[in-house]
Amino acid sequence: MQQQARFQDNGDGTITDHQMNLMWRKTDSFQDTKKWLNWFKGQDYVEISNLERVAGHEDWRFPTGDEAWSLFDLEARNTDKYGDDIYLPPVFEPGSAGTTWTLDEKDSSALVIQYEDGQKVWPSKYANLNMAYRMVRALA
Numbered sequence: 032m033q034q035q036a037r038f039q040d041n042g043d044g045t046i047t048d049h050q051m052n053l054m055w056r057k058t059d060s061f062q063d064t065k066k067w068l069n070w071f072k073g074q075d076y077v078e079i080s081n082l083e084r085v086a087g088h089e090d091w092r093f094p095t096g097d098e099a100w101s102l103f104d105l106e107a108r109n110t111d112k113y114g115d116d117i118y119l120p121p122v123f124e125p126g127s128a129g130t131t132w133t134l135d136e137k138d139s140s141a142l143v144i145q146y147e148d149g150q151k152v153w154p155s156k157y158a159n160l161n162m163a164y165r166m167v168r169a170l171a
Contacts, residue, residue: 038122045086046122051101052170053094056085061112061128061163070141070156073132073164080166091166096135096151098167099144109146117146128163 039047046055060068060076068076073093081089102119109119111129119127127146135142140153143162154160 038120040122041086043086047170048101051098053098054086054088054168054170055102055123056080056091056166057122058124059127059131059163059165062124062126067128067159067161068132068163069159070132070162073162076164077166085166088168090168092168093132093134093164094167096133096142096144099131099133099142099165100151102165103144103146103149105149111147115147118149119146127165128161130162131165132162 037048037050039049041047044057046057048055060073064076077091077093080091085091104120105118107118107120109117109121109123110125111117112126117129129147130143130145133142133144137153139155141156143152143154145152
């Protein structure tokens with residue numbers, strides 16, 4: 032599916048992903064807060080976003096590993112907060128963290144997808160590394 036057909040910018044800070052039947056937040060938590068978030072702080076970020084009804088919705092969540100990985104595309108170019116190339120569709124706001132935590136957990140670790148190189152890593156959920164969240168919600 033072509034990127035133009037797959038993604039639709041909704042003009043309200045969200046993007047519809049027609050291939051995955053999801054709605055993504057156009058920005059990530061770093062762009063929204065200017066802070067790095069460990070896995071637990073990300074829970075707070077999502078909860079607050081739902082209380083604030085971001086873009087009129089209260090069912091935002093972390094992506095699954097498969098959902099987050101579906102955005103990694105070697106044909107796509109975007110830039111992270113450092114101005115470096117990342118493989119994230121350009122419909123998303125440039126200047127992101129270039130990573131996202133996911134729902135996938137293993138003991139005290141959680142899966143992170145890195146859009147700069149496609150790596151899937153499992154840092155501690157307590158890690159205060161250069162990590163962020165990209166929120167998603169399922170479409171009916």
